[in-house]
Amino acid sequence: MAAPAAIAATVVLAVCAALAGWGLVRRLGIGGDGRRFPPVLLAVLLAAWGSAASLAAVPLVVLCAGAWAAFALAFCLASGRAAHGLFAANLVFSCFAVSVLLVFSAASILVGGMPWQVVEDDSLRPAVLAAGLALFCGAALAFRGLLDRFPLDAEGGRSYAALFWFGWFSLAYILFDALPSLFRLDVPLLSEFLGASMLLLGVSVAAFVVATSLLGRDAHVEEEYLALMERRERQEARLGQLRDQASRDALTGLRTVEDLLEHGRPFAVAYLDMNGLKAVNDTFGHEAGDACLVRLADALRSSFPGRAALCRMSGDEFLVVLPEGDEREVGRHAGEALEVLAAQPVEGVGAVSFSFGTAASGCEGESAAALVARADRAMYQSKRAYHGRVSGGAR
Structure with a gap:
């Protein structure tokens, strides 16, 4: 009969193993928040499993199946999704079964017997089982460190799909490899073969985690690159349209x-001039300057009513013509455009702003060029005030 101290040690280590397994699953990002199925219940399940395994001479394959059932039940209830729960159970169980079977095979080699003989030895079985649980705690911590270095995409993607199927493969491999322990087979090198195969599986699991993590990382980088290229193509097409219009807009405005x-x-x-375009081009490049011009044009279109005509007069100067409007109305819409730009900064550059001046029709005999020049002079007064604020330390 197993000693009470050995049973108690096994139960304590089973609780530690449950907490280590739960922490590993939380690191995978699919362990839930603990409210659906608190980790203490997983500890109770594994403690009951460890106590029963210490008292009864249960075949190794049955021990593994019982442990997998406890993990699967806990993680499926915790995550609320069967696929995530089974994925977590298979991965954690792989570490668990490899640790326990590796210790059992090592013990059988040391005593010069077979794995089934260690299982049936009431005095040896609890100690070996406790050692297997302790090894699993260490393996779970090591696996968690591996995941910190090579994080997995637990919500989907190639790495998750690959590891999901590899978890089932590991489960089938472990059960098949432990099958001889169901029978009283005195096959030479059986213990050595079991230990070597479990060690190989452990290395394979670690290597597979690294490989699938790198695969998922590369796929993520590739997707980000393609998205960036698509956005750049759209932006270049938009800029091409603006450049095509630039040569015609000044004449169109007049x-x-x-x-x-x-x-x-x-x-x-309203005659507008973007503030600081040269500094943006010199500091961040012309692509960043073009992005600022696109953002400025979009803000003007969204802030002025549909009857307004927007014309680009030069590189960073725009003319907005508002029929049936006055200086007060056109100035109000320009102010709204400034608010839009302040709320939508350009990535890597910051908020875009502009200086503007307004003019309205009504002067007898005034030509189109003179009216636009009047708004241009008002804009330069605003521009001088802007530079005064910048040199004074307030933008």
Whole structure:
């Protein structure tokens, strides 16, 4: 009969193994929050399993099956998803079974017997079982450190799918390899073969984790690269449209103003100049400057009503013509565009801003060029005020 002290040690180590397994699953990101199935219940399951295994001469394959059932039940209830629970159970069980079977095979080699003889030895079985549980605790900590270095994509992706099927493969391999322990076979080198195969499986699991982690990481980088290239192509197409329009917009803007003057319709204009474009180009590159111009154009389109005409006069200067509007209205919409830009900074650059001046029709005999020049002069006054604020330390 097994000694009470040995049984108590096995139960304590089973509780430690449950906590180590739970921590490993939490590191995988699929262990749930502990409210569905508190980890203490997993500890109770493994403690009961360790106590029964210490008292009864249960075949190794049955011991492994019981441990897997405890892990699977706990993790499926904890995660709320059968696929995640089985994935976690298979991975943790692989570490668990490899540790326990490796210790049993080593003990059988030391005593010069077979694994089934160690299982049937009431005095030896609890000590070997306790050693296997202790080895599993160490393996779980090592596996967790491996996952810290090579994190897995537990929510989906190639690494998760590969490890999911590898977990089932490991389960089948362990059960098949432990099958001889069901019978009283005195096969030469049986213990050595079992120990070597379990050690090989442990190394394979670690290598597979690293390989699938790198595979998932490379796939993630590739997806990010493709997304970045797609976004860059869209941006270049948008910039191409802006560049094509740039040569025509200045003339279009003047013609729009001339047409409104000719028909006697009231209107107002806003002449805008982006602040700090040269500094952005010099510091971050012309692509960043182009991105700022695109953001500025988008903000103007979203802030001014649909009847307004937006024309790019030069590299960083824009003219907005607002029919049926006055200086107060056009200035208000320009202020709204500034608020939009402040709330949507360009990545890597920061918030975009601009200086602007306004002018409205109504001066007798004023030409289109003179009206636009009047707004341009007002813009330069705003630009000087902006530079004064920057040099004073407030942007």
